[in-house]
Amino acid sequence: xxxxxxxxxxxxxxxxxxxxxxxxxxxxxxxxxxxxxxxxxxxxxxxxxxxxxxxxxxxxxxxxxxxxxxxxxxxxxxxxxxxxxxxxxxxxxxxxxxxxxxxxxxxxxxxxxxxxxxxxxxxxxxxxxxxxxxxxxxxxxxxxxxxxxxxxxxxxxxxxxxxxxxxxxxxxxxxxxxxxxxxxxxxxxxxxxxxxxxxxxxxxxxxxxxxxxxxxxxxxxxxxxxxxxxxxxxxxxxxxxxxxxxxxxxxxxxxxxxxxxxxxxxxxxxxxxxxxxxxxxxxxxxxxxxxxxxxxxxxxxxxxxxxxxxxxxxxxxxxxxxxxxxxxxxxxxxxxxxxxxxxxxxxxxxxxxxxxxxxxxx
Amino acid sequence: xxxxxxxxxxxxxxxxxxxxxxxxxxxxxxxxxxxxxxxxxxxxxxxxxxxxxxxxxxxxxxxxxxxxxxxxxx
Numbered sequence: 001x002x003x004x005x006x007x008x009x010x011x012x013x014x015x016x017x018x019x020x021x022x023x024x025x026x027x028x029x030x031x032x033x034x035x036x037x038x039x040x041x042x043x044x045x046x047x048x049x050x051x052x053x054x055x056x057x058x059x060x061x062x063x064x065x066x067x068x069x070x071x072x073x074x075x076x077x078x079x080x081x082x083x084x085x086x087x088x089x090x091x092x093x094x095x096x097x098x099x100x101x102x103x104x105x106x107x108x109x110x111x112x113x114x115x116x117x118x119x120x121x122x123x124x125x126x127x128x129x130x131x132x133x134x135x136x137x138x139x140x141x142x143x144x145x146x147x148x149x150x151x152x153x154x155x156x157x158x159x160x161x162x163x164x165x166x167x168x169x170x171x172x173x174x175x176x177x178x179x180x181x182x183x184x185x186x187x188x189x190x191x192x193x194x195x196x197x198x199x200x201x202x203x204x205x206x207x208x209x210x211x212x213x214x215x216x217x218x219x220x221x222x223x224x225x226x227x228x229x230x231x232x233x234x235x236x237x238x239x240x241x242x243x244x245x246x247x248x249x250x251x252x253x254x255x256x257x258x259x260x261x262x263x264x265x266x267x268x269x270x271x272x273x274x275x276x277x278x279x280x281x282x283x284x285x286x287x288x289x290x291x292x293x294x295x296x297x298x299x300x301x302x303x304x305x306x307x308x309x310x311x312x313x314x315x316x317x318x319x320x321x322x323x324x325x326x327x328x329x330x331x332x333x334x335x336x337x338x339x340x341x342x343x344x345x346x347x348x349x350x351x352x353x354x355x356x357x358x359x360x361x362x
Numbered sequence: 363x364x365x366x367x368x369x370x371x372x373x374x375x376x377x378x379x380x381x382x383x384x385x386x387x388x389x390x391x392x393x394x395x396x397x398x399x400x401x402x403x404x405x406x407x408x409x410x411x412x413x414x415x416x417x418x419x420x421x422x423x424x425x426x427x428x429x430x431x432x433x434x435x436x
């Protein structure tokens with residue numbers, strides 16, 4: 001049972017069921033945890049780019065990965081894993097570029113496990129083979145990017161990769177590798193979300209992580225506003241999630257949202273701050289619970305912010321200062337605010353912020 | 363009140379599952395929307411699993427100690 005001491009108690013990693021549990025000091029002591037040890041200061045989760053190479057060219061790639069990118073040397077990655085383990089990180093999520101272009105992913109997962117880290121992986125699935133899938137068994141979970149079937153996928157990523165993602169899911173299922181899907185929610189993919197998750201479940205996925213489209217990397221351009229969820233779709237998000245949750249949870253299929261989505265649910269979850277907090281559903285985690293190690297070794301507060309970016313808390317100005325969700329939402333996504341507003345500001349796509357701005361304009 | 367329920371009172375946050383996304387942290391959200399699932403029940407289940415893990419760890423430690431004792435004092 002891996003744990004790390006905090007000033008308020010301890011984080012404990014549970015393997016069955018898989019969970020990270022925060023215990024207060026009395027609870028930690030009850031489990032025999034020595035609270036006299038120095039508290040850790042590292043993030044809970046780190047995202048590590050193992051390559052900057054990717055031949056796919058997704059239109060919205062947040063890292064601008066390219067075909068002529070390079071793999072991070074193995075010894076550099078092992079040093080990174082040493083550092084992360086020493087800082088008390090629990091989970092390391094390997095990404096890229098396209099990580100499965102490397103031949104040593106399984107060994108990297110074993111390296112992470114040997115250091116007490118839980119290793120997970122994100123892939124487009126393009127280039128997945130039976131041998132590759134078999135080599136990924138050391139990962140606690142692999143997520144395949146899958147925004148929808150056929151044309152839906154193409155509308156989000158500007159290339160036809162849905163069938164490759166589906167094939168990868170089949171290979172992972174046959175290899176016995178636990179996997180889920182990452183679904184980027186855009187104006188084009190949102191209407192098909194029900195069908196997308198049904199297809200993923202049919203192929204053996206056990207969960208879906210819904211990701212907000214963010215203006216970073218190649219997506220940081222003017223057509224961002226045409227691709228992001230419409231205000232009507234944001235308004236429908238809460239009810240859509242409720243319906244999908246009720247429909248899929250009985251099958252054991254779980255639904256996650258990323259930290260950037262919390263602000264979009266400000267209306268739907270306005271009176272649920274305590275529940276959100278207890279279930280660890282927080283808004284911006286950049287630089288606090290999360291760190292991102294780029295392929296060039298630079299460390300950023302999250303994958304969507306520049307390594308030089310400060311990650312000071314925001315969400316203390318109007319209308320966040322009177323919002324019941326502010327303590328969990330934390331002002332929403334900084335990457336979106338910095339792109340649309342030019343600096344850290346209340347998330348400009350949060351429905352409460354949209355109404356406040358409209359009222360101010362009026 | 364059972365031991366698990368007592369320990370559950372000391373649980374502050376539960377982050378379920380393994381997020382496997384490499385670009386942003388994900389959190390399980392469905393529990394919030396499914397009326398039959400109460401956060402309290404999850405906390406008790408987690409506390410039970412923690413207690414079991416702790417008990418297994420303790421057993422392993424005790425076994426090691428016993429074996430050391432046997433080695434030191436045959």
